[in-house]
Amino acid sequence: MSAPSITQVNDFALKLANVNGTGSASANSLLMKAIFRMGVPVSGKNLFPSNIQGLPTWYEIRVNKDGHTSRALEYDLIVAMNAQTYAADISEVRSGGFVLYDSTWPLSDELSRADVTFLGVPLTALCADKFERARDRLLLKNICYAGALVALLGIDVDVVRALLDETFAGKAKLRDANQLALALGFDYATEHLPPLPFRVEPMQASEGKILIDGNTATALGCLYAGATVAAWYPITPSTSVMDNFAALCKRYRSHDGENDYLIVQAEDELAALGMVVGASWNGARAFTATSGPGISLMNELLGFAYYAEIPAVIVDVQRTGPSTGMPTRTQQADLLLCAYASHGDTKHVLLFPADPAECFDFAVTAFDLAERFQTPVMVLTDLDIGMNDWVVPELTWDDSFLPDRGRVLTAEELHALPRFNRYADEDAEFVTPRTLPGAGPGGAYFVRGSGHDKHGAYTEAPDKYQEVVDRLARKHTAAALHVPAPIVHRRAGARIGVVCLGSGDLPVREAAGLLQDKGIVVDVMRVRGFPFPPAVRAFLEEHDVCFVVEQNRDAQLRSLLTLETGVSGARLRSVLSYGGFPLSAKTVVDSITAQTGE
Amino acid sequence: MSAPSITQVNDFALKLANVNGTGSASANSLLMKAIFRMGVPVSGKNLFPSNIQGLPTWYEIRVNKDGHTSRALEYDLIVAMNAQTYAADISEVRSGGFVLYDSTWPLSDELSRADVTFLGVPLTALCADKFERARDRLLLKNICYAGALVALLGIDVDVVRALLDETFAGKAKLRDANQLALALGFDYATEHLPPLPFRVEPMQASEGKILIDGNTATALGCLYAGATVAAWYPITPSTSVMDNFAALCKRYRSHDGENDYLIVQAEDELAALGMVVGASWNGARAFTATSGPGISLMNELLGFAYYAEIPAVIVDVQRTGPSTGMPTRTQQADLLLCAYASHGDTKHVLLFPADPAECFDFAVTAFDLAERFQTPVMVLTDLDIGMNDWVVPELTWDDSFLPDRGRVLTAEELHALPRFNRYADEDAEFVTPRTLPGAGPGGAYFVRGSGHDKHGAYTEAPDKYQEVVDRLARKHTAAALHVPAPIVHRRAGARIGVVCLGSGDLPVREAAGLLQDKGIVVDVMRVRGFPFPPAVRAFLEEHDVCFVVEQNRDAQLRSLLTLETGVSGARLRSVLSYGGFPLSAKTVVDSITAQTGE
Amino acid sequence: MPSIAKPLIPLAPVRRNDLGLSPRDYEGAMSTLCAGCGHDSVTAALVQALFELSIPPYKVAKLSGIGCSSKTTAYFAGEAHGFNSVHGRMPTIATGANAANRELHYVGVSGDGDSLSIGLSHLAHAIRRNVRMLYVIENNGVYGLTKGQFSASADIGSTSKKGDPNAFAPIDPLLLGLSLGATFVARGFSGDKQRLVPLLKAGLSHRGLALIDVISPCVQFNDHEGSTKSYRFVREHEVTATDFVPPQDPIIAHVPDEGVVTVPMHDGSVMSFRSVPEGYDPSDRAGAARYLQERRDAGEVVTGLVYADEGVPDLHELSGTPAVPLAALPFFRLCPGADELAKLQEGFR
């Protein structure tokens, strides 16, 4: 953040403090969306409570012309709309910053800060004048402060107006009320408030970009991958994956009253995965979406699907654990569990998207890998990716794409075979052929989670049992070449590596730049899948030391790297952030600076 | 095994091949027990199918004067009672060995082996003569071959007779029938069969020893630890833990119609652990016993108990996974899952008994640690330890023992406090005080698996959340000094270390001797608890290389050692055995010999 | 009691109970639920019931799963230990807790999602075991905390806020309970505290598991036109199986005796209920089930005490445990000691 005196164009951060259930969310995203439409790189992070109404909630907007939109920890302006949290909120604005508050009532002196400018807008009064119903007054207060911010930040008011018109298309009354509230705030600020040392100016950075949350993108990926069966049990923050999948199916998969999909709201997560496994066994592309507690409950069936070699796609939108933890906070703490889920010797395939664009791509990849390798594939996103709106490149689709259904024998291929062995005749990747129920006579086999030989027959013979589980281990290794390769950003002469995954991407890449300013040159690698491709090990070995940046307490990624690449743990240090809020570049910079003793 | 020509005294191995559900088990253990009573070191391993009646089952007896009673892979004599498996069984006898079979019908020529002596005993004919009912004939055939073996092996027939008298005390008819069958076989063998080059001679090795299976010992430990509530769901091979606990409670805890215990057969494993957690929260010592699939299902509640800091004792009698796997086969493959069970950042306390004697001790320790550290403690045994009869030193009990109930505040202590904070005021081991429901006014607190601060209040604030989970991490580390220390066996000048756990103990210690004969000098360390005490790391660092011997495919103990001691994986090699049968010293010797390239 | 003085005017709320405690002493933390949420009314009724029964707060153990409903254990009896477990497992925690200490009063509060979906089998088996506890389901037909999906108690045709109708057969916890041998089943309505309190009191005095289904509308996601769990719908379609008869209430006089069922509760108290439909008999399990079924088919919601049987032993009675809590037994009574161990092992040779 540059000094407050000189003007900051397209480089500032806001924090809006509200009470949840009062309609602030729409006003806040309205601002973010307007800035996006002005072509300026922006991010909006919703920090909300696990509650329906009445508790504190925050929204952070970061504007940065260079695209560094990870969470800022210093705020140029705070909108203080929540009396419960005034004190804390006001204390968070940087020295020289600003506080916008509802000046209908005077702000108590304890709250004032000498090094901060207070901008009063009589929101309640303004709205009370113009609106009758109490509910309207409450809701429109938000649009009113949005109007004031539009004026203060130099956001193009026409863009905002257009957005409101779109939102309330066909609802004239609502539209007018909102437009009025916007004007109230806008005019008041224009008349009574000083210009700010930071503002938005139009850019071209939104060309070919869209605004989308990860759960919508994941749902879209499942739609495009051809998933027809979905089973789930509601759980924050994954619920909107299924909500969106259902909405998309309604839109694209319902032809003249016929629905080319079946979504079951299961009785629990065990059931949800059971249904996915049953459907996949039967030839449908099926998936479930859940969060940590659901993964814990799915443990037994994950081991079953691994051993019986049945495809399954599981989306884990991670939240803060352990146990119920903080359901509306983010973390990356299900890595170890997902990698080795279930009793006995089990290893799974994991994908780690970093943003909604990858959620879309990896969802499609997940189905291909699950069917190719006949095993569960887990897509690990998190609350930050899944529930926040992100600016990402427009999603693209290649119409020549054909799904990889893996080794499923047709009736003809079956006939051609002297004998069908479900768990023999492996290919180069140790995958064996399967048949689909009902496909025709001669292809029957018996699925079991109990000991079986390569023919699928029950066995308790050590050698026959081992023959199958040994192949499973090789098959898992083979998948390493098929998961998305790590993405590496190199800087000349770097001897230090920084490793991250998922939503660590933006903050870590921003941090790399900031570190360079401090004379610490680092290469960055973002792992995108497990088992790790050879390039991961290579990167670790190329560097004297690597900092593994992850959002959990126990250095779970570092643990996986140590176990699976054989690289000595001594060369891997940790940067851990697990308080539940999205990672900030600052946290990474501070930690690495401290550890490198600069 | 020494050469067949010279006589082997108290050094041989038998394999008895039967059909399950035909009553062979009692005859086989009769032999083993008799040898034990003769003061000779012996082991008996029951290799049975997951079925109630009609499938192949084997029983192995190894007699070894030096106490090396791990599973032998070379057999001096095979008793071939199962036509389905004749061929395979006969092929397993060592060259120069013997086969005892039922000569009522001639043995087909394909089965005969030139290098093996066949000993025919017309078991069916002998029994048909003497017994009326078909069922008797079937059952007593087993006692009949036992009689023959008693003669052939020089087992003291009076000892065997005495055993039968005890077994059938009060059942005169049965007793006489069995004694008769014994005599039939004994006399026939004495008359018609040649003496064998191996036999049993009395020793004093059974002084102060008992014969007991691990599940009985575990149940006994829970009884002595003062467990009053138990909840479980039946699963092989853990079922007999609860069967025995119930029987013991009936015997020692029922006074004039009042039962000082309550055992609930739960509806599933999730419920079983839920009940244990509820009872422990309420001040009772409570436990459950299960196997791999149950642990998978308990994942969510394990994470809850860890985070809410509620004691719980879970016995995991491991079987062969993954999934249903081979329910009547042994493995050590739940290590990783148990260590980090559940989503989010979780770490648990594990105990690894090596034999029934330690099952008894560690069961008691488990309750102390669970209450001391207010966390789940898992006792990991396996099918070999749990269901086979072992010769171990007599169990001892110190009547001055008082259970460590941990930091539970009395009403008085509570009064003394200015304010009770459930998750603050930690002691040197980062344990905080708890109160019991109903103990009196003023001690109420609210248990939750959701984010909480040190007062136990709901929180979504990063720092308050972290304050608690950081302490949990430190608490887990502190437990390392309280789990049983590793046991180390040193040999002069050893540069190689061998690490094992649980039932790997006997085979590895025997292997160490055999390796020395080959010029490979090794120190042996058996880890007995997790988190690992400092001595574990020290041992690993003292040796140029360590071989980690474990009964799973994925080197799970090696993984835990790598992750938790920081020792480079490069210095840890693996000896893996995971076919489902108990480990043999031979497997260890062969693998280490090959890997050390001698 | 003032009631004797002016029998015809409804009783004024008592200020202090036999323990000298006031209703305040039975309150808990501030609710964080939505304004108007039915669950808060259930909380208020629980406060009154515990108060009127003069149960010492610290002798109460509050248990719940996860959900808005499950949060309510934090909002009453602040002086009682509370246990907010994981989703659906509350009945198992309650069973274990009860096994350890039979002396406390167990109040389980759950939701229709918590108890009828993920926790269904646990509820069913807790009923079979007749674990002594008050088991309240705050039933709103939706998953409130996860923003309004249908729960298993949603009626066929009942519409979501978006207007989609539910297609699947509903689970009526009372019908379910009756089929599983439940010994006490009743239904209340959070919109009618006066009739809910006596049911809760009866449940708290019951010998085993008292299952009380309380229709508790979710104003946020399921209180709209078209929902069969809205305040309005229940008010308009409520039918009563039995109605509580307040002690010394003169109306008793006007009621034919055979209409009044007096249920002598396990703790000595006596509850009287008046059958509303001619000859309704809350001791006839099959009849109760039939009545529930028929009224439901007619689109009505049955409330009141539907079935009660004080004759069935609870888990502890069935297990022959001592009168004192197992958790309170001294160690010497539990540990057989060294000599017994030696004796026992003579059999291991």
Added chain:
Amino acid sequence: MPSIAKPLIPLAPVRRNDLGLSPRDYEGAMSTLCAGCGHDSVTAALVQALFELSIPPYKVAKLSGIGCSSKTTAYFAGEAHGFNSVHGRMPTIATGANAANRELHYVGVSGDGDSLSIGLSHLAHAIRRNVRMLYVIENNGVYGLTKGQFSASADIGSTSKKGDPNAFAPIDPLLLGLSLGATFVARGFSGDKQRLVPLLKAGLSHRGLALIDVISPCVQFNDHEGSTKSYRFVREHEVTATDFVPPQDPIIAHVPDEGVVTVPMHDGSVMSFRSVPEGYDPSDRAGAARYLQERRDAGEVVTGLVYADEGVPDLHELSGTPAVPLAALPFFRLCPGADELAKLQEGFR
């Protein structure tokens, strides 16, 4: 059919069905269950039912959980795909499989432990969803595979092999099913194959989930004196709700018409049953429940078709899926393609 030739003599078993297949073609692997186990008789009845309905074996999908009972899916229809899942989860696998391909005949075989304890909620919700399948519970009152512990279906007072009586209320899957809106519930007895086969056939032809509870004694652990799940006990205490009327069986002539219920099954076939108790009506849900309850209280075991309703749509009908299997839909029909993606994203700006 020979039956026309000699109507008064019981039909000789048909050698070949409409597909030209023999009963052999419907057999599976050799059973590894105990000699005399009731489950093997159920297997035999399933073989006959599938054979008589001329269902191509490869069009059958066999699903089970874990248990001796669950092993039986390996012993019939060897040419059909089989799915031996994990303990208690079979109903979820069946639901997913059925969702993917509505054209197969789903035969789920479970045990009383598998379905009434660990899997209870899954069974309950599969019933609610009316998943089209034959759901057979081989009910022996114990956990056979784990050596004889009581299951949740054990009656109060029924004794274990060791002689201890069961203390907890039993779960009758039929009563449970009726309370959950089951559309087909029936009970058979493995000791009476003649009357079991028609029930299985009716179940296989049902529109939704056909729940058939088959009392199937465990000769190893629960066939002794004192057990209420023994061959002897069931023979002596069986009462019949309805009895199957074989086609063209002359006895029909002698039966008052109102005694005969003809159930036109979803697949076009027609099943006729004769009410055994005067006026028993298998279309009256509440009546059926009451009958089960009363007979059980009298210590009797009700067998026959207890309740059936072909009027309720199954999961697919409720979901509006196409007639062809979802798994068979071509990719181009499922993937909206690049243009639609571009269009959609215009809304994301």
